[in-house]
Amino acid sequence: MTRTIFIYGLVLAAAVFMLKMLEYKFFYHQLSVEIYIGIIGLLFTILGIWVGNKFTRRKKVFIAPPVGEFKVNERILTETGISKREYEVLELMAKGLSNQEIADKLFVSLNTVKTHTANLFVKLDAKRRTQAIQRAKELQLIP
Amino acid sequence: MTRTIFIYGLVLAAAVFMLKMLEYKFFYHQLSVEIYIGIIGLLFTILGIWVGNKFTRRKKVFIAPPVGEFKVNERILTETGISKREYEVLELMAKGLSNQEIADKLFVSLNTVKTHTANLFVKLDAKRRTQAIQRAKELQLIP
DNA sequence: AAACCGCTCACCCAAAAGGATGATTTGATG
DNA sequence: CATCAAATCATCCTTTTGGGTGAGCGGTTT
Numbered sequence: 001m002t003r004t005i006f007i008y009g010l011v012l013a014a015a016v017f018m019l020k021m022l023e024y025k026f027f028y029h030q031l032s033v034e035i036y037i038g039i040i041g042l043l044f045t046i047l048g049i050w051v052g053n054k055f056t057r058r059k060k061v062f063i064a065p066p067v068g069e070f071k072v073n074e075r076i077l078t079e080t081g082i083s084k085r086e087y088e089v090l091e092l093m094a095k096g097l098s099n100q101e102i103a104d105k106l107f108v109s110l111n112t113v114k115t116h117t118a119n120l121f122v123k124l125d126a127k128r129r130t131q132a133i134q135r136a137k138e139l140q141l142i143p
Numbered sequence: 144m145t146r147t148i149f150i151y152g153l154v155l156a157a158a159v160f161m162l163k164m165l166e167y168k169f170f171y172h173q174l175s176v177e178i179y180i181g182i183i184g185l186l187f188t189i190l191g192i193w194v195g196n197k198f199t200r201r202k203k204v205f206i207a208p209p210v211g212e213f214k215v216n217e218r219i220l221t222e223t224g225i226s227k228r229e230y231e232v233l234e235l236m237a238k239g240l241s242n243q244e245i246a247d248k249l250f251v252s253l254n255t256v257k258t259h260t261a262n263l264f265v266k267l268d269a270k271r272r273t274q275a276i277q278r279a280k281e282l283q284l285i286p
Numbered sequence: 287a288a289a290c291c292g293c294t295c296a297c298c299c300a301a302a303a304g305g306a307t308g309a310t311t312t313g314a315t316g
Numbered sequence: 317c318a319t320c321a322a323a324t325c326a327t328c329c330t331t332t333t334g335g336g337t338g339a340g341c342g343g344t345t346t
Contacts, residue, residue, distance in 0.1 A: 083322060096274030098302070111325050118304070128332085129303075130272060131239030226292060241332070254295050261334070271302085272333075 070143035077141060080123045087141070089116040094133045094142050213286040220284060223266045230284070232259040237276045237285050 082090070085106075092102045103113045117129065124139075126132035136142045225233070228249075235245045246256045260272065267282075269275035279285045 085323065093273065094277070096269065096271060096277040098271060100302080108323085109325055111327090112323075114304075115324080118306090121304080126239065127304090128239060128241060130236065130276065133273065133276070134237070134239040228293065243332085251293085252295055254297085255293075257334075258294080261336090264334080270334085 071140075072142075073140040076139045080139070080141075082120065082123050082141070086116050086120050086123070089113060090120055090132070090136055091142060093117065093120075093129055094136065213283070215285075216283040219282045223282070223284075225263065225266050225284070229259050229263050229266070232256060233263055233275070233279055234285060236260065236263075236272055237279065 077087070088106060089102055092105060097105070099113045099117065100110055103110045106113070117132075120132055121127065121129075124132045124135045126135050133142070220230070231249060232245055235248060240248070242256045242260065243253055246253045249256070260275075263275055264270065264272075267275045267278045269278050276285070
């Protein structure tokens, strides 16, 4: 990346230099300023496209595959003693949302979500949220 | 696409016009030609980046529905550019292990694991590890 | 040989997550 | 009505994650 910037600088300098040469050697007073600007514009547009492609790694958009039918294991749900609210948090957690995002989505405070997650960890016998998710999947609480 | 070209033309024309105005009104004989060219160059570079991104757009990749047992999607694995080591980390991460635990299991330092995870987040377009796991499952990189 | 890539590790800093505890409100139920 | 569980929120403190950057090393590739 740093090198790309460096290369960009080099090419830019080279382009400017080249244009100056052209200006004094061939084009000065032969071509109108509009055309002159046009040439510069075109050149730097191409340069911009190149640099843009270098940087912005065009990410591919993957489409999630349609998952088969899933059914929650209600028995284990009651056995673990997970409440509805806690389950909601669990679902969003498994989707990869942060506590703050979950809080926003459920219209509660961050602290509340933390409490719910803490309870979930105890009930799912997990130390981390990633573990809780894994565990919940094993117990067929989430798809 | 046709509209993009049209817009590009418009913006280009506008830029040229603007530059001409500036030239006669403010900058003529006040700024050196180098700076003038620099401004034009920068402008068109930005324009180029924009146009470049417009065109070389992200392509959508459809995923085959997950039938039967699990098999790693090698194609996406290479497409995302995830290395073997990174994949190992991804697997352990999905199991719910912390970075420290992963480091111990792979006999590397915590910092190394962090680097791998950071790379994974970029390649999987995720902000958190939970998101990365979710994403990897969608892409059939992990069961 | 030079460029590149994967893997390794380090340091710093900021944000997120987690642990422990206490408190209030509300709805259901014995 | 008194009690209890669920839900809500807070505060304090620690650990874990994540972001950014730089750097060294051992193989390919050019």
